[in-house]
Amino acid sequence: MRTRAATSIAIALLIAMAAASLLILAYGQSPGHVYAVLLGHTWGDRYGLGQVLFKSTPLIFTGLAVAVAFQAGLFNIGAEGQLLVGGLAMALVGARCGGLPAPLAIGLCLAAGALAGAALGALPGWLRARFGAHEVINTIMLNFIAQALALWLGRRFFFVEQTVHTPAIADCARLPALGLAGSAASVGFALALLAAIAVHGLMRHTRLGFELRALGQSATAAAAGGVAIGRAIVVAMALSGGLAGLVGAGTVLGYKGYYEEGIASGSGFMGIAVALLGRNRPLWIVPAALLFGTLAHGGLAVNALVPKEIVEVIQAIVILAIAASSSDLQRLAAQGQR
């Protein structure tokens, strides 16, 4: 089982690399040279490394979000909207934290982000539990609704005049930079690592984690074993949404210092790829996110040679190839139709 999973991931990465090489050749460049530049500008110097960590931070959170739902047999495509309301909530609380001790201010901001994301995640969970409405469609719909709602709220109440961003958060709510040659990496990355460890502990070593995994294995069996199915579905989706709501730790608290229209957009969908590549295991999410973070920053680094869009193509191919070769997923897919 484990070796099959490893093989399917290795094959997926090879296919993606072959496709990338073709696209690079089509653009008249040498794949070897492009890969060397990409590696040199990401893991080759401190600034590049910092940017990789910065780009990976949101992906760890969204990857964890998708993975938690997946382990409970649910599909959260709504991370995109959840990270957005979470980021907005963080920025709004952060702007009102002036004068508080830093740990308290940061704690309040994180809680606000997690709560907003959790609320947006819990809603489709509840609709699924109460009415049997499929969470996939509802989370997709909520992505669009959250986008329009945040824009309306911002324009009507919060954005600084003539801009699409909120006022700056108080200095005490800012997460310190990691000091990697002026890169955007902040303590937010460390928080993402902590989240991965916490989720690992929760899923492996607590009653709640056991119940959620039981739900993912078989709802009927879980119910027979005494799990309150409806409640577990809502909790799983809220937990998932809350993790996505923390994305702002890296972008809002650690880098920009405010919420901006479109901030971290795309991280939600990419979280699906990260979760797949990490086999839905919280600790494996981290290297998977680092790989996608490397590609994201590396794409910018090689943009002078080849279009950075090649990276988007590669990421999509990785998802397709893993989905096509993964037996685990097929089992989950079959269960999704309960």
Add this chain to the structure above:
Amino acid sequence: MELLGLAFALQVLRISVPYALAAMGGTLSERSGVVNLALEGMLLGGAFSATVGSFYGGAAAGVVAGAFGGLLVAALYAWVVLRFGADQIVAGVAINLLALGATRYLLKLIFDSASSSPSVPGFDGAGWAGLFIALTALCVVAIHGWLMLTPGGLRLRAVGDQPAAAHSLGVDVLAVRWRAVLAAGVLAGLGGAWLALDNHGFVDRMSGGRGYIAIAAMIFGRWQPLTATAACLLFGLADALQLNLQTTTTLLPREWVQMLPYVLTMVALVGVAGRSRPPAALGTPFGR
């Protein structure tokens, strides 16, 4: 502003064309048991190839190329999902990301631009657009008739509801699903061609969530071609209102109007859960 005028009605129709074509594709695909989130990517692929076709061979070539582009995206989706049994939701999302990245890459490769193609021949004058709208309407009626009234349509619905039973009666489940997904690609590709040719060129991300709106309309229309098209017209009406209200009044914030189709779909999903169900085998792979 004259809300009930002919010009307004025409605007609603223009906006609804890609919705309706994509929703027809979605309906065929989902009635055969294959979830189709990839409509968004098929629209985008269709729009881009229509632009390339029109750039080199004029508007008519653009229409053909658009259908072909949609077909190509659909073929990749069908191959991954039907040949390898990949999760249809994951694969659909991935196809959409792929279409987004690939069209941008090709935009740079072919037109050397990061955001839009040069202006290409499109639908000039009322003739072309009118013909396209009329053909779309005809297409909707034909698909409804075929799906609901003919043996072929019955087979497709059987494959979506009871694949094992259909298989035991000698229906080739996978072949039916392949055809349904490819047809969805052609239809959504034509929808994309409309977008590009109506706009006289391709713009990055020009599908703008229309594939998801089409899925919403299909669900709102309970997986039936005629009612799904009615939902498309409703959503098109909301769009047109938004475009006009934006310039004239502040009666309703435009973001609220933007939300409308999505909120309606959620309400519909909850409301119809008891009365109307998706095809029973939707999303379930079928092994030979």
